[in-house]
Amino acid sequence: MPPWNDDDAASTELVPGPMRPAAAAAESFALSVMAGPDEGLRFTVAPGLPARVLAGTSPACDITLTDRLVSRRHAAFELAGARLRVTDLGSTNGTFVQGIRVGDAYLQGSELVRIGETVLRVEALGVTQAAELSRAVRFGKLVGASEEMRRLYPLCERLAASSVPVVIEGETGTGKEVLAEAIHEQGSRAAGPFVVFDCTAVPPTLVESALFGHERGAFTGANETRRGVFEEAHGGTLLLDEIGDLDLGLQAKLLRAIQRSEVQRVGSNRWIRVDIRVLAATRRDLEREIQAGRFRDDLFFRLAVARIELPPLRKRRGDVTVLAHHFWRQLADRGAPFPQGFAERLEDYDWPGNVRELYNAVARRVALGEAAPIETSRAGLASPGAPAPPSGPASAPQAAPATGPASAPQARVGAPAGRVDRARLLGAAAGHARAAGLGGRRGRRGGRGCDIQRHHRGDPRARPAPAARAGADRRALRAAVRAARARAARGQRPERGGRVGPRAAVLPAPARAAVHLKRPRAALRGKAPRARRSGGHAAAASAAGVLSSPR
Numbered sequence: 001m002p003p004w005n006d007d008d009a010a011s012t013e014l015v016p017g018p019m020r021p022a023a024a025a026a027e028s029f030a031l032s033v034m035a036g037p038d039e040g041l042r043f044t045v046a047p048g049l050p051a052r053v054l055a056g057t058s059p060a061c062d063i064t065l066t067d068r069l070v071s072r073r074h075a076a077f078e079l080a081g082a083r084l085r086v087t088d089l090g091s092t093n094g095t096f097v098q099g100i101r102v103g104d105a106y107l108q109g110s111e112l113v114r115i116g117e118t119v120l121r122v123e124a125l126g127v128t129q130a131a132e133l134s135r136a137v138r139f140g141k142l143v144g145a146s147e148e149m150r151r152l153y154p155l156c157e158r159l160a161a162s163s164v165p166v167v168i169e170g171e172t173g174t175g176k177e178v179l180a181e182a183i184h185e186q187g188s189r190a191a192g193p194f195v196v197f198d199c200t201a202v203p204p205t206l207v208e209s210a211l212f213g214h215e216r217g218a219f220t221g222a223n224e225t226r227r228g229v230f231e232e233a234h235g236g237t238l239l240l241d242e243i244g245d246l247d248l249g250l251q252a253k254l255l256r257a258i259q260r261s262e263v264q265r266v267g268s269n270r271w272i273r274v275d276i277r278v279l280a281a282t283r284r285d286l287e288r289e290i291q292a293g294r295f296r297d298d299l300f301f302r303l304a305v306a307r308i309e310l311p312p313l314r315k316r317r318g319d320v321t322v323l324a325h326h327f328w329r330q331l332a333d334r335g336a337p338f339p340q341g342f343a344e345r346l347e348d349y350d351w352p353g354n355v356r357e358l359y360n361a362v363a364r365r366v367a368l369g370e371a372a373p374i375e376t377s378r379a380g381l382a383s384p385g386a387p388a389p390p391s392g393p394a395s396a397p398q399a400a401p402a403t404g405p406a407s408a409p410q411a412r413v414g415a416p417a418g419r420v421d422r423a424r425l426l427g428a429a430a431g432h433a434r435a436a437g438l439g440g441r442r443g444r445r446g447g448r449g450c451d452i453q454r455h456h457r458g459d460p461r462a463r464p465a466p467a468a469r470a471g472a473d474r475r476a477l478r479a480a481v482r483a484a485r486a487r488a489a490r491g492q493r494p495e496r497g498g499r500v501g502p503r504a505a506v507l508p509a510p511a512r513a514a515v516h517l518k519r520p521r522a523a524l525r526g527k528a529p530r531a532r533r534s535g536g537h538a539a540a541a542s543a544a545g546v547l548s549s550p551r
Helices: 006-011 153-160 176-186 204-212 248-260 286-291 297-303 319-331 342-347 354-371 404-413 419-435 448-457 467-489 521-525 535-543
Strands: 025-035 042-045 053-056 075-080 083-088 095-097 100-102 104-107 112-115 118-129 166-169 194-198 237-241 262-264 271-273 277-282 306-309
Touching: 025 075, 025 083, 042 075, 083 095, 153 176, 153 306, 166 176, 176 194, 176 237, 176 277, 204 248, 204 262, 248 262, 248 297, 286 297, 319 342, 319 354, 342 354
Parallel strands: 166 277, 166 306, 194 237, 237 277
Antiparallel strands: 025 042, 025 118, 053 075, 075 083, 083 104, 095 100, 095 112, 112 118, 262 271
């Protein structure tokens, strides 16, 4: 493992005191079972532990209880300075401190914690000399100089020297695959292959073939014999990424393959011996998946011989700056200086996407420079360099003046509508009506189009429609017409024939009065002109409010 050097020190100059190589003194606590099935047991939470102390009924927990009212993974205890932090892990019956149900609490000693029927008494043991933290700032490709990460490195070294299965837990983007590859490269199988199988990236019907392989003709499309990932990882390490998403029916076959170190291809009756080390990674709580019946407990026990829990980036104090410098050296040109003030803006964020999101932020800054938007400020704080959001009426979308060929539809809006424009208008209105379930064939008498026209005119002969259906039809038509008007305002050409598509549009309101009107001879005798009917299309356009009489 590489020691702390000058290059690493330069990358953490903004972090106050990133290294504490000397042994530090910290408070220790003891948990004694005062009541319950396990009365008399005593557990110690001492500084220097690589992860949280889990309490529950699962054998994988550090504090294993037999209380039937305790969940498999009920609560977690960890040191937080001079206090003990207890966190409920979504248990069924809850965690209570001094009779009050809590989700997260800090204890100082002499408190009573009840989980299920078990009552734990917290005792402060005083200051204890902690073990010396590792001076390393990375483990293989896994980089981190925070105290939370340096407590993990000795455990990772011991696991790399062995061949036992390991379950790596952590939120998405925390670096589970990077840690698995580092364990492989630091172990005795480094010369062998490192194969990653993502359980979420393969269709469920092909997972068995991808895992164990298949023979030619085993199923439709199997034109040749193919080896599975177990055979490809022979002599090396196989990482089963997102093992918690694996189908329940395949978990039994996977258990046999891991336990007996042999696989059987799909369509074959021959067993093939394999020599691999299995690592598993998951973002899910496998204990909860077992409780819900979505994961086999025997497979979990076979995989969880050892367990590593990677902390999220928001809990790795000082690692945001360390990782930002590390990614900058990878992505930027050689000799490019790290931007001044960039690290401070990155520190002021919780990073829900963890290290993956931080990598993308640095890559964006390398590619765009000062023009890169820094969307990494907390709620309510404006990011320096980010464009200020518009306020007031100016925040409404503004239509840009059309130029070039796109301005042609706008030029026709103010002009008298011709025959082509009338056809497009009626076609678009009829198309929107058909999309909403209204209208009918052109000129079909007695259909829904005639009924809509009669309703529009208030004709008593119209067949009444259900109120709910009529309201839904009106709302759908209004939405369709609004969308068409918005497209017309953006300068898009309307479609011929009323097709509903990305270019479908109707003319804005100023041109509606002059469209599709005819001047009969009766108008010369003082009668008002009327709109010409054209079956379901005109009726649908009239019902949509597209056609209107001039005032």
